[in-house]
Amino acid sequence: MTNERIWTLCKIAVVILIILTFTPLVTPSGIHKPAFMGLPYTLWVGILEAFLLVGITWLATIVHSGRHEE
Amino acid sequence: MLLTLGIIGILYVGILVLLALRARTDVKSSNSYLLGGSNLGAVIGFFTFAATLFSTFTLLGMPDFFRVHGIGAWIFLMISDAVMVFGLIWIGYELRKKARKTNYLGMSGFLELNYKSRFAGIVAFIGVFIFLLPYIAIQIRGVAIFLHATFPEALPMWAWAAAIVAVMIIYSEIGGLKAIMYSDVLQGILLLVAIWIVGYNCLHHFGGVTAMFEEVEKVNSALLSVPGPKGLFDFQFLLGSMIAIVLLPYTQPQVSTRIVILKDIKSLHKMAIGIGFFAILVILPTAFMGMYGAVLYPDASTSEFLNMTFISDQSNLIGAIVMIGLIAAAISTSDSQLFALGGELRSILKGDDEKMVFLARIGIAVFAISSLIFALLTSDELVLLARTSFAGTSLLAPMIFTGIFYKNAPNLTVIPMVTLVALIIFVASLLNFIPNHFLGIRMDLTLLAIMTLFALVCIYTDRSKRGGAIEN
Known part of the structure; x- marks a missing residue:
């Protein structure tokens, strides 16, 4: 897979995660279960999402076309 | 307590003085004084970006936000910050590429250049000035109310605030941006250490994460989900906040300047990833503090809660x-x-660079005094005031992006005019002169959507007429 394609996939993945943030999958109204390691639902899913976003950012820095500039 | 504070305080001030003297330069050109030489490496870049982004608003505001509104605060700030970090790789890169080709001194001047319109630069400056003032003010007020609550007999609140502003003016006057960035390394480390010590102690009080959230559930289970007990974290609030925060690196000059003055793209990339992890590390313990407060001090005022959690309950x-x-x-x-x-x-x-830098230095002192006045008059809702600042400056985004990325921006000087109108409407809604919702939608979201649409229509029309092109 080319770097350009991975970069496009990174952008798509981030957009999907943003959309999911506002759906009941991440932010169900008034629901805090199932918990994970004691953390209420939206918090642990939110932490997972934050790590995913930072992970995608890391991947994006590897494949970004401008990384060798300057 | 006072003796310990005195010793650590003297150490801290001593290090600050050393850093300021190290950064001091007799030649105060725009580039050396205001942009720190425009040659920032990844490590200093990371710390200065982090220290600029995570502030009193994070350290004092977020624990209180978690305490009052619950765990939706994580989505409000952390997810927005994580998306913002990705945006640095994408849009931040483009901004740098464009800005480094010019003699970039600030976003206002950059827009003036791109629109070939002085009015565009003035609108950008007005927007930044109006909405950065409350953000600066909450930093000053946050610490001043905290110090006053801790040492009520020592000094009145206004005197603490004035002392903080005096230190800021003297420090930045001596060392310029370079001194600020050096000190940011120290401040970033201090912030992380302080936040984790207190966060850990709050968690330790309950004996672990599970026990803590079980206690919170007994006190107020609405804190464990969105929209929270007061219904704040609804779709509109979270979406509006995310947009405003993601746009922050381009609409708030203290952040955009740091992107532009990084020495290369690799530094930008390293800094972005560092900021992502740093955000998680900084925001997570504020959730522990907030939950601690929700159980132990649910009805306390902001300053009482902060004082108990940060001082009285600690060694x-x-x-x-x-x-x-x-x-x-x-x-x-x-x-x-x-x-x-x-x-x-x-x-x-x-005009002459040396004279203009001198004027800018006078301007900095005037801005500092204006912030002090605002700090004394404003409310204690630190996070909501910060959000207002983010939302206000985000209204500049359509003008900024059009100016930077549309080749024929000089044909679209109507956009700065409409931006000024949008800023006036938003301020009027904040002052309750007009409603703060339009057809049930928050005014900041409404204005941003209209401005974006307007900019796109202008670009489309101009391209149809002249065959212009959006630059990559």
């Missing part, structure tokens, strides 16, 4: 470290913002 040494960490956080963010305002002013001034 003297930790209390002193936290206090210095707080002052450091407030100073690092505020002086960066004040300096950015100075840079913005310089960027729209024309």
Whole structure:
């Protein structure tokens, strides 16, 4: 897979995660279960999402076309 | 407590003085004084970006936000910050590429250049000035109310606030942006240490994460989900906040300047990833503090809660470290913002560089005093005031992006005019002169959507007429 394609996939993945943030999958109204390691639902899913976003950012820095500039 | 605070305080001030003297330069050109030489490496870049971004608003505001509104605060700030970090790789790169081709001194001057319109630069400066002032003010007020609550007999609140502003003016006057960035390294480390010590202690009080959230559930289970007990974290609030925060690196000059002055793209990439992890590390313990407060001090005022959690419930040494960490956080963010305002002013001034830098330095002092007045008059809702600042500056985004990325921006000087109208409407809604919702949608979201649509229509029309092109 080319770097350009991975970069496009990174952008798509981030957009999907943003959309999911506002759906009941991440932010169900008034629901805090199932918990994970004691953390209420939206918090642990939110932490997972934050790590995913930072992970995608890391991947994006590897494949970004401008990384060798300057 | 006072003795411990005195010793740590003297150490802290001593290091600050050393850093300021190291950064001091007799030649105060725009580039050296306002942009720190425009050659920032990844490590200093990371710390200065982090210290500018995570401030009193994070250290004092977020625990209280978690305590009052619950765990939706994580989505409000952390997810927005994580998306913002990705945006740095994408849009930040484009901004840098464009800005480094010019003699970039500030976003206002940059827009003036791209629109070939002085009015565009002035609108950008007005927007930044109006909405950065409350952000600077909350840093000052946050620490001043905290210090006053801790030492009620020592000084009145206004005197604490004035002392903080005096330190900021003297420090930035001596060393310029370079001194601010050096001190940001120290302040960033202090912030992280202070926040984790208190966060860990809060968690330790319950004996672990599970026990803590079980206690919170007994007290107020609405804190464990969105929209929270007061219904704040609804779709509109979270979406509006995310947009405003994601746009922050381009609409708030203290952040955009740091993107532009990084020495290369690799530094930008390393800094972005570092900021992502740093955000998780900084925001997570504020959730522990908030939950601790929700159980132990659910009905306390903001200052009472902060005082109990950060000082009374900690040992003297930790209390002193936290206090210095707080002052450091407030100073690092505020002086960066004040300096950015100075840079913005310089960027729209024309004339001999040395004279213009002198004017910008006077401007910085005037902005600092204006912030002090605002700090004394404003409310204690630190996070909501910060959000207002983010939302206000985000209204500049359509004008900024059109100016930077549309080749024929000089044909679209109507956009700065409409931006000015949008800023006036938003301020009027904040002052309750007009409703703060339009057809049930928050005014900031409504205005941003209209402005974006308007900019796109302008570009489309111009391209149809002239065959212009959007540059990559």
